[in-house]
Amino acid sequence: MIENIKFLDLFIPGPVNVSKDCREKMILPIIAHRSPEMGNLHKDITSYLQKLLFTQNDIIMSTSSSTGYMEAAIRNCVGEKGVLNVINGAFAERWYDIAKANGKEADMLEIPWGKAVDRKTLNEALDQKEYDAVCITHNETSTGVMTPLKDIYKTVKDHNCLLLVDSVSGAGGIEARIDDWEIDVFFFGLQKCMALSPGLAVGSVSKQALEKAVTIPNRGLYFDFIDLKKYHDKNGMQPATPVIPIYYQLQYQLHKIIDEEGIENRWARHTIMADYTRNWAKNKGLSLFADEHVASNTVTCIESKGIHVSKLKADLMKKGYFFSEGYGKFKESNFRIAHMGDRTLEEVKKYLKTIDDLTQ
Ligand SMILES: Cc1ncc(COP(=O)(O)O)c(C=O)c1O
The missing domain is CATH 3.40.640.10 (Type I PLP-dependent aspartate aminotransferase-like (Major domain))
Structure with a gap:
């Protein structure tokens, strides 16, 4: 029944959260x-x-x-x-x-x-x-x-x-x-x-x-x-x-x-969220899967080195988030942070801080 669905904050590269309005x-x-x-x-x-x-x-x-x-x-x-x-x-x-x-x-x-x-x-x-x-x-x-x-x-x-x-x-x-x-x-x-x-x-x-x-x-x-x-x-x-x-x-x-927002401002917001995420990964000693000069501004794919991806996913779920592991053959070796749609930098920071807390 629909009443039993637990609605999570979707930090996956689609589908993403849809605003109430x-x-x-x-x-x-x-x-x-x-x-x-x-x-x-x-x-x-x-x-x-x-x-x-x-x-x-x-x-x-x-x-x-x-x-x-x-x-x-x-x-x-x-x-x-x-x-x-x-x-x-x-x-x-x-x-x-x-x-x-x-x-x-x-x-x-x-x-x-x-x-x-x-x-x-x-x-x-x-x-x-x-x-x-x-x-x-x-x-x-x-x-x-x-x-x-x-x-x-x-x-x-x-x-x-x-x-x-x-x-x-x-x-x-x-x-x-x-x-x-x-x-x-x-x-x-x-x-x-x-x-x-x-x-x-x-x-x-x-x-x-x-x-x-x-x-x-x-x-x-x-x-x-x-x-x-x-x-x-x-x-x-x-x-x-x-x-x-x-x-x-x-x-x-x-x-x-x-x-209201302006399409170029929307692109700029995505760039800011992506830059923040890429720097977060590097500061954590992790590597980006993509070559940096072609790294996406809507989803960052990170090599999971030392992070137990399925455990992190389960832990984040308990905190109300739906996390994205790597795609297909990269399920355990990568994970992806989606920063797309109506997301704000503040929400991205909060999510990454939660990952920090769970992976210390
Ligand atoms: C780049 C890309 N192309 C195509 C698709 C397929 O989209 P859909 O699942 O809406 O058919 C996806 C879905 O994630 C995608 O990311």
């Missing part, structure tokens, strides 16, 4: 999905998402988790030439698996975990073979690596490829300038840096990506960008019934981010 938006009455009210809500949200992402590209929303959007990007943008998947962590690997599962020609460009791809490595891979698209994970949640898109987007464009970016744990917390960086598909879920409930994935899709989609047969039905855009253009509708309560939350949160 955002949660309260979910209890508003449901409106009809083909009503003018829904159209207005959709249009307001998409115009604010364009501001959030610094783009004029179309915004396409998907009532699904972000994995659905990963599939959408592949189905709509990868044709006969195939895709190059840059792989430096578990979520990048998942994207490659999705490409294969959809019967696409996919190659891996493997980068050691903890590092980000650089221009030279990418250039060499793209010189060897032609591709329709390149998939890059902006913020690899499994390793705490932030790939500097600004440094590499030109290399992708010079090779006439579409640039597809998973920013699931980055968008809303780290810099993203879609038009300046010529990103064709850029998507994210709301349960991470946007600090909202899970269930809706959103993204921007360029004209070139839509032009490519038209040429690709068997794009499927639910994630077909062309159909989604057709409905979007028709008074801001969706082909299927969308997750309406999350639209209420998203509109509220976007107005708060853009009109």
Whole structure:
């Protein structure tokens, strides 16, 4: 029963805590999905998402988790030439698996975990073979690596490829300038840096990506960008019934981010929390898993050296926190501190002090 759930402070890299005022938006009455009210809500949200992402590209929303959007990007943008998947962590690997599962020609460009791809490595891979698209994970949640898109987007464009970016744990917390960086598909879920409930994935899709989609047969039905855009253009509708309560939350949160906090201030707050966490780890004699110059500003992955990760997790739970160990094969050897969403530096300090007290 729901009454028996113990609600913990989520210090994990998503889903994260949702503020009371955002949660309260979910209890508003449901409106009809083909009503003018829904159209207005959709249009307001998409115009604010364009501001959030610094783009004029179309915004396409998907009532699904972000994995659905990963599939959408592949189905709509990868044709006969195939895709190059840059792989430096578990979520990048998942994207490659999705490409294969959809019967696409996919190659891996493997980068050691903890590092980000650089221009030279990418250039060499793209010189060897032609591709329709390149998939890059902006913020690899499994390793705490932030790939500097600004440094590499030109290399992708010079090779006439579409640039597809998973920013699931980055968008809303780290810099993203879609038009300046010529990103064709850029998507994210709301349960991470946007600090909202899970269930809706959103993204921007360029004209070139839509032009490519038209040429690709068997794009499927639910994630077909062309159909989604057709409905979007028709008074801001969706082909299927969308997750309406999350639209209420998203509109509220976007107005708060853009009109009150300011997106660049939000990025700056994430940088401050990340710097504090990185320094805390180093002062404790611990090492960062990621190369420091590409370390993420939304999640810090730390080598656990001397810290018993599962015991720490159990101890923190008793204090009311949900802690994040390392991802997959790094479960015991790493742990992750998420500093994303509406988190404050004060909350991060308090959490890290609690870890200090428990690991003396
Ligand atoms: C970088 C990245 N990509 C994709 C996903 C998949 O998101 P979802 O679980 O919402 O499908 C996650 C989830 O943590 C993620 O961190």
